[in-house]
Amino acid sequence: MDDYSFLGDNETHWTQAIRRGYAMSFLLFAFHDNGVFDEIKNKMPISSDQISKNLGLNKKVLESGLNFLVNSDNSITKDEKGNYVMSKRGEKRLYSDQARAMSIGAIGAYHTLLTNYSSMLKNEKTYGKDFIRDGRLVAISSVLTGKSNYSWVAKKFRDLNVDTVVDLGCGSGDIIIDFCNRHDTFNGIGLDIDPAAVKVAEENVKKNNLNNRIELITGDMLDPKTYSHKISSKGDKVAFNAIMALHEFLRDGEEAVINVLKKMKKEFPESYFILGEFNKCSDEEFQKIPIYERMHMLFYQEIIHGLTNQGLASLNTWKEMFKKADVELIEYKSDFPFRLVEYVLKF
Ligand SMILES: C[S@@+](CC[C@H](N)C(=O)[O-])C[C@H]1O[C@@H](n2cnc3c(N)ncnc32)[C@H](O)[C@@H]1O
Structure with a gap:
């Protein structure tokens, strides 16, 4: 599966593709995050003067970035008057889930991992102590990667006849908004430790008019006692969901994850827990994935997780952890995109 045409035919292709990607990545993030692409898409043809006035941005900085894009990509072009226009192909690509997950997540939330990489390498800086990711951008981008699982999981909760789904x-x-919009048979609770993420969640719940069905809590899922009292008053049959969240504790070893599961089992006996996690990839497995598809997963595993000291586990390791925590694995589905596996557990 070695399609290395991706890497170019010679050192000029290879180096200049890296240079282009390096600049493009930051421009994509900044133009999405500051509404520049929205302005062009909705008001084209539009001048840099108008965009900068509408959005309160520095015109010269904006113009240089847009001119780089115009001459290195075919998503944005300039008409004869010098106004910017988004091509149909540009609209499709720039607004794809893949492009937004990459620009908001990999670049916006996590670029500090690479700008600080040399200092980390020399032990001058440590992630978590000297700098951290941007929680708001992590929250906005994660959903773009995991959402193909939601309908399957939401249906499971409906079939399990639960009253309240707690999304950890x-x-x-x-x-949780998606689940509640799909089925009106349960209410939801969203819990996150990052106040910036909870703020985004509050705005989204309000936008969806679900304030009467979804409660949001800023709290630590590591300590079920801190949130169990809020949950028990909500309904009789509580079930839990966590997508790409539990592995964060692998930074403290498998024991940390096993302990959370044990504590939850004690606090919520007989409850269901549906867990969505990336199936960690070996070098041999990576080599078998076509290189274009490989990149997102490789970045997720080695850059995002490797450099933030978060662990990831393979399907087999997750199974072993469930066994050690004495929770029952009722079923799992392992063919979701992006090597995501959904495990249905019963405490
Ligand atoms: C990669 S994001 C996934 C977010 C969301 N589940 C999704 O798939 O879109 C992981 C989330 O777990 C949250 N988190 C990390 N540690 C936590 C803890 N101890 N208690 C609650 N939330 C935590 C982070 O703040 C972050 O929002």
């Missing part, structure tokens, strides 16, 4: 590490709230 709820991020932007999109997951």
Whole structure:
């Protein structure tokens, strides 16, 4: 599966593709985050003067960035009057989930991992102590990667006849909002430790008019006692969901994850817990994935998780952890995109 045409035919292709990608990545993030792409898409043809006035941005900085894009990509072009226009192909690509997940997540939330990489390498800086990711952007971007699982999981909760679904590490709230919008048979609670994420979630719940069905809590899922009293008053049958959240504790070893599961089992006996996690990839497995598809997963595993000291586990390791925590694995589905596996557990 070695399609290395991706890497170019010679050192000029290879180096200049890296240079282009390096600049493009920051421009994509900044133009999405500051509404520049929205302005062009909705008001084209539009001048840099108008965009900068509408958004309160520095015109010269904006113009240089847009001119780089115009001459290195075919998503934005300039008409004869010098106004910017978004091509149909540009609209499709710039607004794709893949492009937004990459620009908001990999770049916006996590670029500090690479700008600080050399200092980390020399032990001059440590992630978590000297700098951290941007929680707001993590929340907004994670949903773009995990959302193809939501309908399957929401249906499971409906079939299990639960009254309340608690989404642990709820991020932007999109997951619990999606579940509640799909089925009106249960209410939701979203819990996250990051106040910036909970703020985004509050805005999203309000936008979806779900304030009467979804409650948001800033809290630590590591300590079920801190939130169990809020939950027991909500309904009789409580079930839990966590997508790409539990592995964060692998930074403290498998024991940390096993302990959370044990504590939850004690606090919520007989409850269901549906867990969505990336299936960690070996080098041999990576080599078998076509290189374009490989990149997102490789970045997720080695850059995002490797450099923030978060662990990831393979399907087999997750199974072993469930066994050690004495929770029952009722079923799992392992063919979701992005190597995501959903495990249905019963405490
Ligand atoms: C990668 S994001 C996933 C967000 C969301 N589940 C999704 O799939 O879109 C992980 C989330 O877990 C949250 N988190 C990390 N540690 C936590 C803890 N101890 N208690 C609650 N939430 C936590 C983070 O703040 C972050 O929002």
